[in-house]
Amino acid sequence: xxxxxxxxxxxxxxxxxxxxxAWLCSAAQLSPMRNKGRVLIxxxxxxxxxxxxxxxxxxxxxxxxxxLLPALYSVVLLVGLPANALACWVLVTNxxxxxxxxxxxxxxxxxxxxxxxxxxxxxxxxLGNHWLFGDYLCRTMVAFFYGNMYSSILFLTCIGLExxxxxxxPFLWKGSSWTRGxxxxxxxxxxxxxxxxxxxxxxxxxxxxxxxxxxxxxxxIPRKDEHVFFIYYFLSLVGLGFGLPFVLMIISYSCILARxxxxxxxxxxxxRVLVLVLLVFILCFTPSNVLLFIHYMLExxxxxxxxxxxxxxxxxxxxxxxxxxxxxxxYISQDFRRWIRGAGSCCLGGxxxxxxxxxxxxALPLKSSQQDQL
Numbered sequence: 339x340x341x342x343x344x345x346x347x348x349x350x351x352x353x354x355x356x357x358x359x360a361w362l363c364s365a366a367q368l369s370p371m372r373n374k375g376r377v378l379i380x381x382x383x384x385x386x387x388x389x390x391x392x393x394x395x396x397x398x399x400x401x402x403x404x405x406l407l408p409a410l411y412s413v414v415l416l417v418g419l420p421a422n423a424l425a426c427w428v429l430v431t432n433x434x435x436x437x438x439x440x441x442x443x444x445x446x447x448x449x450x451x452x453x454x455x456x457x458x459x460x461x462x463x464x465l466g467n468h469w470l471f472g473d474y475l476c477r478t479m480v481a482f483f484y485g486n487m488y489s490s491i492l493f494l495t496c497i498g499l500e501x502x503x504x505x506x507x508p509f510l511w512k513g514s515s516w517t518r519g520x521x522x523x524x525x526x527x528x529x530x531x532x533x534x535x536x537x538x539x540x541x542x543x544x545x546x547x548x549x550x551x552x553x554x555x556x557x558x559i560p561r562k563d564e565h566v567f568f569i570y571y572f573l574s575l576v577g578l579g580f581g582l583p584f585v586l587m588i589i590s591y592s593c594i595l596a597r598x599x600x601x602x603x604x605x606x607x608x609x610r611v612l613v614l615v616l617l618v619f620i621l622c623f624t625p626s627n628v629l630l631f632i633h634y635m636l637e638x639x640x641x642x643x644x645x646x647x648x649x650x651x652x653x654x655x656x657x658x659x660x661x662x663x664x665x666x667x668x669y670i671s672q673d674f675r676r677w678i679r680g681a682g683s684c685c686l687g688g689x690x691x692x693x694x695x696x697x698x699x700x701a702l703p704l705k706s707s708q709q710d711q712l
Contacts, residue, residue: 378558381640389641394558395549397647398467408463410654411456418453418660422446425667440517441500442667444524445493449660452486455479456657468552473544476555480543481535483653488579489531490659491623494615495583496523497670501608502590506597534579537571557650572634580627584619591615614665622659625652 381393390396397403425446429439458479462469469476500520545558591612598608629649636642 377556378643378646379638379640380558381643385640389644392641392643392647394547394643397643398547398550398552398554398557400647402647402651403463403467407650407654408460411460411463411657414657414660415453415456415460418449418456418657421664422450422453422660425664426450429667440520440524441493441497442670444527445490445497445663446667448486448489448493449663452482452657453660455482459483462555466550466552467554467557469544469555470553473542476543477539477541480556481538484538484575485531485535486660487623487626487656488534488575489527490663491580491583491619492527492531493524494618494666495587496520496527497666498587498590498615501611501670502594505594534575537567541568569634572630576627576631580623584623587615587619611666611670614662618659618662618666622656622662626656 378394378397381389386393426443429443429446455478458471458475543556544553546553547558591608594608595612626649629645629652633642633645633649636645
């Protein structure tokens with residue numbers, strides 16, 4: 339049973355390398371190399387006449403960035419902070435070695451770290467896209483934004499692959515070696531994501547807009563040839579951080595469904611998990627990654643700032659994966675379901691007890707008053 343393992347891992351490595359080379363080659367052929375690697379571009383006089391709505395000033399003063407984006411991030415903060423904090427506590431206190439709890443715990447930790455930085459993002463937009471906290475904290479926030487997205491994708495993919503192995507190849511890995519392997523995978527994901535976000539930490543992310551007297555964070559980068567690197571950087575993130583895991587997720591859950599159908603076993607819970615994970619991918623991760631890909635494939639002109647404007651909204655909607663992930667914990671982890679149901683029953687029992695005591699206290703004075711009248 340140990341012989342198929344090297345062949346599977348080597349095949350996966352070869353596929354990854356081939357996809358990486360094909361992706362980078364296609365990016366080099368399709369995208370112009372000149373003045374690329376930007377976020378928003380200040381308009382030249384001709385572009386100000388052609389597309390005034392795409393100007394940097396119009397975007398930074400728009401209702402989208404100063405009202406809608408902070409409202410969306412506030413909802414993520416209010417829902418995601420208690421939900422993921424509770425999830426971390428439940429998964430730690432009810433940790434089991436033979437389940438997907440390790441991947442779920444890392445996913446909840448990544449979400450919790452993300453929502454803890456949201457107050458800085460919310461204040462940035464509420465102040466008219468003015469960053470008050472310095473360039474290094476801006477770099478950290480930007481790195482956490484992208485890091486949370488791709489670490490969540492990788493951990494969700496690992497959950498799907500782990501369930502695939504447990505259903506389709508139940509005797510491939512067992513015991514403590516499988517637990518150590520999952521721990522090694524988690525450490526590897528954190529290292530890969532950390533190294534992948536390092537260019538964002540090393541690059542200046544703030545820019546002063548003299549016309550508005552504000553300092554932006556990541557939204558405006560001047561036209562410079564040294565930012566050409568970020569074309570390939572972001573295209574690689576989309577291809578390897580989103581495209582490849584999405585394909586692996588579809589394949590793994592399709593194989594799980596095929597095996598359960600062939601054996602005539604119940605597959606309702608697997609379908610629910612699959613639908614939920616696909617919804618997270620489609621609603622949260624797909625729009626932002628597709629728009630990011632399009633943005634860096636277009637020619638670097640100020641009129642194409644509209645694509646980035648749409649991307650900022652998609653990125654805010656993508657942050658709602660921090661609110662959807664607790665539902666993934668509920669359907670996958672038996673410990674999490676057991677704790678939630680136990681807490682719910684305790685709350686209902688407490689309400690019933692309190693109601694009964696209140697009714698008794700309300701009835702006692704009436705009884706005593708009747709006795710006094712007798």
